Amino acid sequence: TQLLEQSPQFLSIQEGENLTVYCNSSSVFSSLQWYRQEPGEGPVLLVTVVTGGEVKKLKRLTFQFGDARKDSSLHITAAQPGDTGLYLCAGRGTSGSRLTFGEGTQLTVNP
Amino acid sequence: GAGVSQSPSNKVTEKGKDVELRCDPISGHTALYWYRQSLGQGLEFLIYFQGNSAPDKSGLPSDRFSAERTGGSVSTLTIQRTQQEDSAVYLCASSSWGHQNTEAFFGQGTRLTVV
Numbered sequence: 001t002q003l004l005e006q007s008p009q010f011l012s013i014q015e016g017e018n019l020t021v022y023c024n025s026s027s028v029f030s031s032l033q034w035y036r037q038e039p040g041e042g043p044v045l046l047v048t049v050v051t052g053g054e055v056k057k058l059k060r061l062t063f064q065f066g067d068a069r070k071d072s073s074l075h076i077t078a079a080q081p082g083d084t085g086l087y088l089c090a091g092r093g094t095s096g097s098r099l100t101f102g103e104g105t106q107l108t109v110n111p
Numbered sequence: 112g113a114g115v116s117q118s119p120s121n122k123v124t125e126k127g128k129d130v131e132l133r134c135d136p137i138s139g140h141t142a143l144y145w146y147r148q149s150l151g152q153g154l155e156f157l158i159y160f161q162g163n164s165a166p167d168k169s170g171l172p173s174d175r176f177s178a179e180r181t182g183g184s185v186s187t188l189t190i191q192r193t194q195q196e197d198s199a200v201y202l203c204a205s206s207s208w209g210h211q212n213t214e215a216f217f218g219q220g221t222r223l224t225v226v
Binding site: 006031033040041042043044045048050086088090098099100101102103104106 | 115144146151152153154156159167202204212214215216217218219220
C-alpha cells in the first residue's frame with residue numbers, strides 16, 4: 001500500500017505571508033498531482049509533476065517533485081484569502097494504477 | 112453533461128438500510144474512482160475501474176460495500192446494512208486513462224448521513 005503523508009494538517013496564516021506544504025512517502029511515484037478543494041465541491045487539479053527534481057510554477061504557487069520521486073512540496077508566496085481551501089497531494093505508482101491521496105492540508109488565509 | 116454527475120447530492124438513511132449512490136462519468140472516460148471523505152479530511156480510496164480490467168477493490172472497507180460499472184459508463188456504489196460510521200461524503204472521479212499525467216475530474220459528491 002502506498003501512503004502519502006501531508007504536513008501540516010492545518011495552517012492558518014495572515015494575508016501576505018508565505019507558506020510551504022509537504023507531501024512525503026516511502027514509495028516511489030511515477031507522477032504526483034496537487035489538487036485544491038473548496039467546501040461542497042470536488043477536488044480540482046492544480047498541477048502534475050512527473051520528473052524527479054521537476055519544478056513547476058503557477059502564478060504564486062511553486063510545486064516541486066523530489067529527486068527520488070518520493071516527495072513533493074507546494075509553496076505559496078504572498079498568500080491571499082482566495083487561496084483558502086483544502087490542498088491534497090495525490091500519487092500514481094505506475095501508469096494505469098490507481099490515484100492515492102494524502103490526508104490534505106487545510107489552509108486558511110486571514111485578511 | 113460536461114462534468115461528472117453524482118446522485119443524490121444528499122442522502123439521509125436509517126441505520127441498517129441499504130443505499131445506492133450513482134456516478135455518471137465524463138463520456139469516453141475509461142477510468143472511474145470512488146473515494147470517501149470525512150469532514151475536512153483527505154480522500155480514502157474505495158475502488159477503481161479501469162477499462163475492461165478487473166476493478167481494484169482493495170479499498171472497500173467491508174463486504175457491505177460493493178460497486179459495479181455497467182457498460183463501461185455509469186457506476187453504482189452500494190452500501191448494505193448501513194452503519195453510522197458510513198456517514199461521509201462519497202466522491203466519484205473519472206479520467207480518460209490512468210496515465211501518469213491524466214487529470215481526475217471529480218463530481219460534487221454525495222453526502223451520506225446514517226441516523
